[in-house]
Amino acid sequence: MERGYLHSVVWIVLVALLSLLALSWLPTLTVGDWQMRRVDLLSDLRGDSLAVGNEAIEDLSTDDVSALRASNRIVIDTCRAGMTCIDDMADDTDRGMNALYRALEGIDTLGRPVRIAVLGDSYIEGDILTANLRQLLQERYGGSGVGYVPMTCDAPGFRRSVKQRFNKMWKAHNANDHSGYDSRWANFTGHYFFGASGATMSLSGVTGYLSRLDTCQQSTFYCMGHGTGRVTAIIDGGRSQSFDLSPNGRVQAVSVSGKMGRVEWRVDRDGGLTYLGASMDDERGVQVDNFSLRAASGQHLRSISEQMLADFDAVRHYDLVVVMYGLNVAGRQTSEFATYRERMVAAIDHMKRNMPGTGFLVVSVGDREEKRGGTFRTMRGVISLVNAQQRIAYDSRVAFWNLYTAMGGEGSIVRMVDQHQANLDYTHINFGGGARLAQLLFDAITWGHEQYHNQVEKGGHP
Numbered sequence: 006m007e008r009g010y011l012h013s014v015v016w017i018v019l020v021a022l023l024s025l026l027a028l029s030w031l032p033t034l035t036v037g038d039w040q041m042r043r044v045d046l047l048s049d050l051r052g053d054s055l056a057v058g059n060e061a062i063e064d065l066s067t068d069d070v071s072a073l074r075a076s077n078r079i080v081i082d083t084c085r086a087g088m089t090c091i092d093d094m095a096d097d098t099d100r101g102m103n104a105l106y107r108a109l110e111g112i113d114t115l116g117r118p119v120r121i122a123v124l125g126d127s128y129i130e131g132d133i134l135t136a137n138l139r140q141l142l143q144e145r146y147g148g149s150g151v152g153y154v155p156m157t158c159d160a161p162g163f164r165r166s167v168k169q170r171f172n173k174m175w176k177a178h179n180a181n182d183h184s185g186y187d188s189r190w191a192n193f194t195g196h197y198f199f200g201a202s203g204a205t206m207s208l209s210g211v212t213g214y215l216s217r218l219d220t221c222q223q224s225t226f227y228c229m230g231h232g233t234g235r236v237t238a239i240i241d242g243g244r245s246q247s248f249d250l251s252p253n254g255r256v257q258a259v260s261v262s263g264k265m266g267r268v269e270w271r272v273d274r275d276g277g278l279t280y281l282g283a284s285m286d287d288e289r290g291v292q293v294d295n296f297s298l299r300a301a302s303g304q305h306l307r308s309i310s311e312q313m314l315a316d317f318d319a320v321r322h323y324d325l326v327v328v329m330y331g332l333n334v335a336g337r338q339t340s341e342f343a344t345y346r347e348r349m350v351a352a353i354d355h356m357k358r359n360m361p362g363t364g365f366l367v368v369s370v371g372d373r374e375e376k377r378g379g380t381f382r383t384m385r386g387v388i389s390l391v392n393a394q395q396r397i398a399y400d401s402r403v404a405f406w407n408l409y410t411a412m413g414g415e416g417s418i419v420r421m422v423d424q425h426q427a428n429l430d431y432t433h434i435n436f437g438g439g440a441r442l443a444q445l446l447f448d449a450i451t452w453g454h455e456q457y458h459n460q461v462e463k464g465g466h467p
Contacts, residue, residue: 083456089411091449093404100357101404104364105325106457109146118148118292120322124193125329130297133436136166137443139293140215148290150221155282156198156206165214174204180298180305188308190229190279192317193296195305198280200272207269208285221285224268225260232277239269250278256316303330306352314359323363328353331370332432335386342393353401365403369394372409372418374431383415411445
């Protein structure tokens with residue numbers, strides 16, 4: 006009896022093993038935006054491979070790389086030792102870093118701030134990383150204020166770079182909603198809001214955290230004007246200015262100017278408007294806007310309407326859009342990203358078509374660790390995704406920055422956890438880690454600008 010029982014167990018285990026091995030050979034199943042993770046029973050026995058640094062671009066031929074280098078689109082040979090430079094893979098349409106560099110060259114006569122939008126997931130939630138990048142750029146090039154802020158947020162106290170308050174008369178929607186979401190009204194994060202008469206939101210500058218956040222010179226209120234309405238701005242609890250909004254069906258922006266530390270926006274009369282957010286800006290210098298959406302993969306960008314992109318670009322033009330996703334795409338067994346790559350190229354092309362003159366920078370996923378063989382190793386999905394994101398930038402003819410390499414490659418998130426710069430999930434950075442990575446990105450941006458400036462000084466045309 007016992008021998009028969011053991012014989013049955015052996016056969017069950019053997020069938021299970023053979024089934025798992027067979028599953029590892031099946032192609033990845035994709036349904037909509039969901040992608041099944043592949044089963045790979047032998048994953049721990051396979052060797053890791055990753056094109057790290059600035060020398061290798063996965064899936065690109067030698068001729069491809071040589072042509073890009075010859076056109077000075079990839080800054081590799083001039084990269085400073087120890088720095089991970091930005092690879093600019095733009096073609097003659099010039100939709101990489103040069104749009105930002107040109108704006109920085111003419112910053113004193115531009116008539117508006119040089120603007121950077123950072124689109125990402127929970128990695129930058131709460132203005133992590135982007136707050137420090139904003140400070141570094143504003144200290145170098147000028148500017149003040151926190152930039153664009155959605156009307157409400159789930160955890161207003163988590164964000165340290167602005168003090169935001171709002172009452173309960175707003176109804177929020179975002180791209181993660183399971184029902185009732187309409188992509189026609191959404192911008193980069195998928196957020197939009199309905200507000201009744203009497204809805205208020207206020208933004209106050211902060212001190213004691215980072216510099217240049219205590220006051221601003223201008224505040225702008227953004228909404229979709231498919232209805233009528235009246236809003237009022239109250240500056241520092243004193244002077245006020247009211248605006249009547251017309252039903253023109255487009256994104257509308259109304260602004261108040263003058264030095265201010267706090268601005269409250271109040272809906273006096275709502276006639277069916279859709280609301281987006283408000284900003285605290287300077288009239289010059291640099292502004293960095295944080296557009297984070299928890300659990301996002303970036304594929305929601307394809308569903309933003311052409312009108313929203315064009316309208317928002319008209320009222321708040323960005324010189325650079327940073328596309329920074331990946332945590333919700335990479336996994337332990339996920340190693341094929343062909344479908345994701347195609348969809349992200351489509352999303353970037355969609356934005357490029359409707360945002361003329363804007364440059365784009367794809368930032369790879371950072372290090373994310375798992376235990377294999379008793380030690381922490383970079384999750385295999387991360388390794389494959391970095392290569393896929395590099396290819397996304399190339400196929401889109403935009404710029405690419407390898408965050409995985411810049412932060413130190415394998416084991417870097419473990420070291421950041423040990424230094425209290427990352428969380429114990431070995432995935433997310435904290436505010437201290439954000440400051441460190443912001444410095445690395447700032448160095449790469451400013452190094453690229455210096456090379457651009459030197460070429461302009463010599464009479465060249467980057």
